[in-house]
Amino acid sequence: MPRPLVIGLAGQPNVGKSTVFSILTGLTAEVGNWPGRTIERREGSARIGGREFHVVDLPGTYSLTSNSEEERIAREFILRERPDVIIMLADAAALERNLYLLAELLLLPIPVVLGVNMVDVARREGVEFDAHVLEAALGLPVVPMVASRNEGVAELLQAAAAVADGQRDYAPDRPEIAAAHREVYEEVCTLVAGAVPEGVPDSWVALKLLEGDREVTERAAEWLAPEPRARVQALLREHEDAVLDVAGARYEWIGRMVRAAVRRPKLGQVSFTDRFDRIATHPGWGLALLLGVFALVFWVTFSVAGPVQGWLEEGVVARVATGLGALLGGAPAWVQGLVIDGLLAGAGIVVTFVPILFVFYLALGFLEDTGYQSRMAYVMDRFMHGIGLHGKSFLPLFLGFGCNVPAVMGSRVIESRPARLLTIMLAPFVPCSARLLVLAFLVPLFFPAFPTLVAWSLVVANLLVLVLIGVLLDRFVFRRERLAFVMEMPLYHLPNPRTILVYAATNVWTFIKRAATIIVVVSMVIWVLVSYPGAGVDDSYLAMFGRSLEPVGSLLGLDWRLIVATLSSFVAKENSIAALGIIFGSEGESLGQTLAMVITPAAALSFLVVNMLFVPCVATVAAIRAETRSWGWTLASAGLMLASALLFGLLVYRLALLFGLGGAGA
Amino acid sequence: MTSANEFILSDLPDGFRGIVARVTGGRDLAARLAAMGLTAGTQIVVLQNRGFGPMLACVRDTRIALGRSQAGLVTVYECPTAAN
Known part of the structure; x- marks a missing residue:
């Protein structure tokens, strides 16, 4: 019997990740802590078609920069524990913003399978999307899902297994850095090559340096010899604006990916979320x-x-x-x-x-x-x-x-x-x-x-x-x-009884x-x-x-x-x-x-x-x-x-x- | 791009549609907002701004709540084709 496939379950917050995790792992789920951290680590096993899977639920994060503990945990897991496949869940109603995380995941050396969840909610919001078109554009498996009704979850796992076994094509289109910074990016790549620890891609380190990622910047200072270090630091000072360019290039790539796949037949309708928010977010x-x-x-x-x-x-x-x-x-x-x-x-x-x-x-x-x-x-x-x-x-x-x-x-x-x-x-x-x-x-x-x-x-x-x-x-x-208050207000959706039961049972x-x-x-x-x-x-x-x-x-x-x-x-x-x-x-x-x-x-x-x-x-x-x-x-x-x-x-x-x-x- | 039609997000009324010009106030805020879909060049719609407390805006199908001081760091210009 083959060893269980290790799967990292990634996704931005509010994409129904807990629901998918509880469907996949059921009663096998265990709650622990990430090594040396106080954030919960949830993992469990799943079995589909005689195949065994070990699923690790990553913290929900919008990106993979080192701004928060959750983001550092997610990327450390991918780089150090090396899952066989990453399943990324996206919210069909906000696909563009969700694919920002995909743009980051594709830079890491683990194959990614995309589950596009809550297609029913998206349809009600007036967003239609075509999984085949998106799959062709991205070059990786895309599975439409309604996890709250257990639709598409098994297919997602099968797609992950097929990619891990090499039975399904995996040739993703990856975002590239904007032309204005391509030269400096390539120079940083060359400078860090060889100094970066085994398993961490040079290209990823170079990009994170240009993004001003704090953790990578600190680590790179230790990895590099004095001479290349000084050169990298000089380059980064010269190109402090690169962070906006990197983000901009990602959204430009996302725009190209979803252009043909997403349609909005109904425009200007007032959704349930907007109507209910008139009360729920009203000061009084x-x-x-x-x-x-x-x-x-x-x-x-x-x-x-x-x-x-x-x-x-x-x-x-x-x-x-x-x-x-x-x-x-x-x-x-x-x-x-x-x-x-x-x-x-x-x-x-x-x-x-x-x-x-x-x-x-x-x-x-x-x-x-x-x-x-x-x-x-x-x-x-x-x-x-x-x-x-x-x-x-x-x-x-x-x-x-x-x-x-x-x-x-x-x-x-x-x-x-x-x-x-x-x-x-x-x-x-x-x-x-x-x-x-x-x-x-x-x-x-x-x-x-x-x-x-x-x-x-x-x-x-x-x-x-x-x-x-x-x-x-x-x-x-x-x-x-003065403090920064920035927060997503997710669309309202029907609660999933199973997710709520698991939540209550775990806490009890x-x-x-x-x-x-x-x-x-x-x-x-x-x-x-x-x-x-x-x-x-x-x-x-x-x-x-x-x-x-x-x-x-x-x-x-x-x-x-x-x-x-x-x-x-x-x-x-x-x-x-x-x-x-x-x-x-x-x-x-x-x-x-x-x-x-x-x-x-x-x-x-x-x-x-x-x-x-x-x-x-x-x-x-x-x-x-x-x-x-x-x-x-x-x-x-x-x-x-x-x-x-x-x-x-x-x-x-x-x-x-x-x-x-x-x-x-x- | 600087023009007479630039506004501060926190000054804009409900229903205003514009394009994000830039996010000032440092790399951390810019990176966090970018990951949530708010980048220069994106269409933005003001969903709720009561002149006090936090406000709600929509970018790339995402409703984002912004504290008043953060909304003060986002510059928006008027969308010339803001018909719908």
């Missing part, structure tokens, strides 16, 4: 829509996932606990306690989070897949300027609703360091899914009469705190700085993996800290520590139990529930009844506010350290969160007391 209506979408996401999460969660809790976790109790009947009391009250209490609550997390990620995946997410960035841009950021920071911060770790790491799409630091400092203020789950779990217990209203108000208040902190940091710590699985390791261990540790040295919780180690902090906590209405639950959230935010479950669960009634009896509404509000703003979880702290490369900023972030938690907890508690929420029962 767009904002109203965005808030409405957020409200809807929360409403769906509470009303759909809530009942499922209750069923899991009563129907599954409680039964497992009974079963385990019978099974461990003869075991020592401490083993029963550790397994049932420690391990299962922690793991069980984690399991009941799954429906909420899943519904939440389905909603986020839907927003991303339809193309609406970038409108959010556009609408939010002017508000982000108020806190020294632009619309692009909205996306990483928005990711923070899933998890603060990708929010901190996603901040690297922002070019300037002050703006990136500011985004990193603000990211932990975004209520992550774990904290939202804490809300989703506790708010209905504390405030059964109007859970959605209370949860929604808490989230809005949390975001107001974020804005306030942002304004203060921008004003007093970071100098106001990541959460479960994390839960299985850290959270259960912490839950068990807490059980030990709660059960020893004395007989009751009141005599435990944790109680001792909690009591020592009670003088501060009582100002915010937090007794030692609530303090302990808050402290345990440092390892993982959702641990505060596990801790509450263990501490209050030992009284024999359901957690909801116990909490409602013991904690006043004012203290409950204060506890929720403190938990939403408390020191970021250990994973986020680690991410902040990794991204800022500074313990100073890391500690500053933790200190800032702690101070805000205490300040706003105090404020909310005192206000709630004024409004008479200090009595028992909600």
Whole structure:
């Protein structure tokens, strides 16, 4: 059996690459990181007609210059790991701009097969294209596709295999440099020849030098001997304008390639995207829509996932606990306690989070897949300027609703360091899914009469705190700085259920993996800290520590139990529930009844506010350290969160007391 | 080419059709915009410009959102045959 063909899946953003990847690899997909980077690397295997393929999903990039981490990863993969074939996906509705990436890929020594996706959307936009004509012009296989309906995906893979096997002609037409710079290009080619490492084409290095590519310029200085280096540098200084010429020549080549292949029978019609954008990008209506979408996401999460969660809790976790109790009947009391009250209490609550997390990620995946997410960035841009950021920071911060770790790491799409630091400092203020789950779990217990209203108000208040902190940091710590906001607004299209399901499942699985390791261990540790040295919780180690902090906590209405639950959230935010479950669960009634009896509404509000703003979880702290490369900023972030938690907890508690929420029962 | 008919992109009203004259403000911005289809000589249509906040323009079938300061670095001249 022949070895699997290695395929690199390339494409600009918003071309449906995730959909194609999930169709190809299905359940074999694995998520890791690119070596030495924090950007996700997704790969998996596919099998068509008895042939095995290994597919690596490259980051979506508009070009292959070294402007961004993603672009460097994509070209390093091609040059170092040498896939057998590259499959490039293009958007049929914006073919010219998409082929810019093809013009770059064709300079690298790996054959390329082109999949032109979303031909149905393009047709609705009034763009018709002829794959055979384009194929003849480009000299490489072109496959028309509608990936969301699984049309053309198998054909694309077969074309890739045929090119790799040499069964299909591959003689691509490559763009050439404009006449004005041909001479200097050839001279640079000659100068770098021989000095460039094995496997990197001289012609590509020469072109990247003329384009002013930072990484290649730095590397070439190391590769070249002093004399040719000086000559190359002199040539590049003389021809600084070459970058525009290189881009211009690529589009001229693209123009020639698509001239006969693309037709626009209908001109001047108003597309759905333009009509919907009149609302979605409107400064007023767009904002109203965005808030409405957020409200809807929360409403769906509470009303759909809530009942499922209750069923899991009563129907599954409680039964497992009974079963385990019978099974461990003869075991020592401490083993029963550790397994049932420690391990299962922690793991069980984690399991009941799954429906909420899943519904939440389905909603986020839907927003991303339809193309609406970038409108959010556009609408939010002017508000982000108020806190020294632009619309692009909205996306990483928005990711923070899933998890603060990708929010901190996603901040690297922002070019300037002050703006990136500011985004990193603000990211932990975004209520992550774990904290939202804490809300989703506790708010209905504390405030059964109007859970959605209370949860929604808490989230809005949390975001107001974020804005306030942002304004203060921008004003007093970071100098106001102008930032480049440039972003594509993709055409709206029907979401693909499979892509969204895979997105949600991957994220939920990541959460479960994390839960299985850290959270259960912490839950068990807490059980030990709660059960020893004395007989009751009141005599435990944790109680001792909690009591020592009670003088501060009582100002915010937090007794030692609530303090302990808050402290345990440092390892993982959702641990505060596990801790509450263990501490209050030992009284024999359901957690909801116990909490409602013991904690006043004012203290409950204060506890929720403190938990939403408390020191970021250990994973986020680690991410902040990794991204800022500074313990100073890391500690500053933790200190800032702690101070805000205490300040706003105090404020909310005192206000709630004024409004008479200090009595028992909600 | 310099002419009396050159405008700054951020000053142009909704629906304006023109040709990109040049992108100033450095090689990085020019390269990023080029990869998204915005190069000198391309037809550009202003989709939304409210005089504050970011604006939307369409080049090569691509809708691009530009911050106000970036739009201020793009020069556009009037398209003489801007009939449709």
